[in-house]
Amino acid sequence: MKPETRSFYEAAVLRTIGQIAQSLDRALDLAALARGAALSPFHFHRVFRGMVGETPLEMHRRLRLERAARALLTSDAGVTAIAFDAGYETHEAFTRAFRQAYGASPSAFRQGVLDPRTGCMRPPQPELAAPSGVHYCDDPTRELVVHIATKESIMNVDIETLPALRVATVTHVGPYNGISAAFARLGALVGPAGLLRFPEAAMVAIYYDDPEVTPPEQLRADAGLVVPADVALPAGLGEQHLPAGRYAKTVHVGPYTGLGDAWSRLMGEWLPRSGQRVGEGHSYELYRNNPTNAPPEQLRTELYLPLA
Structure with missing residues (x-):
């Protein structure tokens, strides 16, 4: 791929990731994202997944779940409220999705805080693996770091x-x-x-x-x-x-x-x-x-x- 061509696609993908990260409180408009990248929806999704390792919708869902996991560990908000914030219409649907991603119910994940005195400590992890390195961050001033594979x-x-x-x-x-x-x-x-x-x-x-x-x-x-x-x-x-x-x-x-x-x-x-x-x-x-x-x-x- 020519450098200028790759630069075009990278710029389109980076713009899209920024839009996804800022859209966690609303449904993702995939057609609008494709238009913003100046690509057809067919090509846009394949370029995005090839360069990032997941589709825009998969990234959106993962970031919402990471935000929910962090809220479980750092706030007293109820599980139902956190489920609604994550875009789920019911407590049950959120619990199923959360358990599939984290291997535990939201309540069990919240209770899994470790005793810092143990010598074998590994804290609960809200982040889910992503080749792009893009994860939820509650600091809006923090620069978004994206890893796109190159030689x-x-x-x-x-x-x-x-x-x-x-x-x-x-x-x-x-x-x-x-x-x-x-x-x-x-x-x-x-x-x-x-x-x-x-x-x-x-x-x-x-x-x-x-x-x-x-x-x-x-x-x-x-x-x-x-x-x-x-x-x-x-x-x-x-x-x-x-x-x-x-x-x-x-x-x-x-x-x-x-x-x-x-x-x-x-x-x-x-x-x-x-x-x-x-x-x-x-x-x-x-x-x-x-x-x-x-x-x-x-x-x-x-x-x-x-x-x-």
């Missing part, structure tokens, strides 16, 4: 050969952004057992299913802690072994809310252009610090993808 924007990835790891685990089933509850259960078990004292102790999240093909409520993951090979595990903890081998590694610096986007870029941008193939084993995150000892902008999370 020049490929993320920094290293290929490393790693040893095997033994991991004490707690199982999570549901959308991956709801794994914070499993980390809370993990902390309640590994802290009293003294497992955090070992030098190799590090929090990890292990992912077993592809969110592109597996329904959100069926996604499987483990919240875990790396432990020595010869240490006995207390009751209530499972055990997994991450095999030695070649892994693609990238580092995400910043809030955990950006991890879903980082995985989308790793799998959707870097991998297809890398010449590498996914190998046996499971993808996982390794947390080099956590919210108890670092501010959100300094959180360091390593993402590992097994390679053949």
Whole structure:
């Protein structure tokens, strides 16, 4: 694609995203968006989805749900009022959509605030994964940051050969952004057992299913802690072994809310252009610090993808 052509489409997409972000309190007029982009509706939706990773309507619905999730965590507003603000005509319809996206009812999500004293803390996450990096923000003065994939924007990835790891685990089933509850259960078990004292102790999240093909409520993951090979595990903890081998590694610096986007870029941008193939084993995150000892902008999370 010629630079001037891509610039035209990027400008049209960026204008549209700005309009979507400012239209959360009203229904989306898709025909008007297409006219504003100077494209036919047929071509507009395909260009938008190809460059952003979701349709305008999907983005609109996701941003409304993210706003609702943040309201559940930060306000005392009733669930029904939040449902109406999110564009749903009934409490039941909102609850179904919310549960599908977050793996929990609105009330359960609101109650999932973690004890900050635990050493295995991962706060509830209102943001849903989006390759574009566009998320709801309640600050109207904050600049909208949009990621549109180009050859020049490929993320920094290293290929490393790693040893095997033994991991004490707690199982999570549901959308991956709801794994914070499993980390809370993990902390309640590994802290009293003294497992955090070992030098190799590090929090990890292990992912077993592809969110592109597996329904959100069926996604499987483990919240875990790396432990020595010869240490006995207390009751209530499972055990997994991450095999030695070649892994693609990238580092995400910043809030955990950006991890879903980082995985989308790793799998959707870097991998297809890398010449590498996914190998046996499971993808996982390794947390080099956590919210108890670092501010959100300094959180360091390593993402590992097994390679053949």
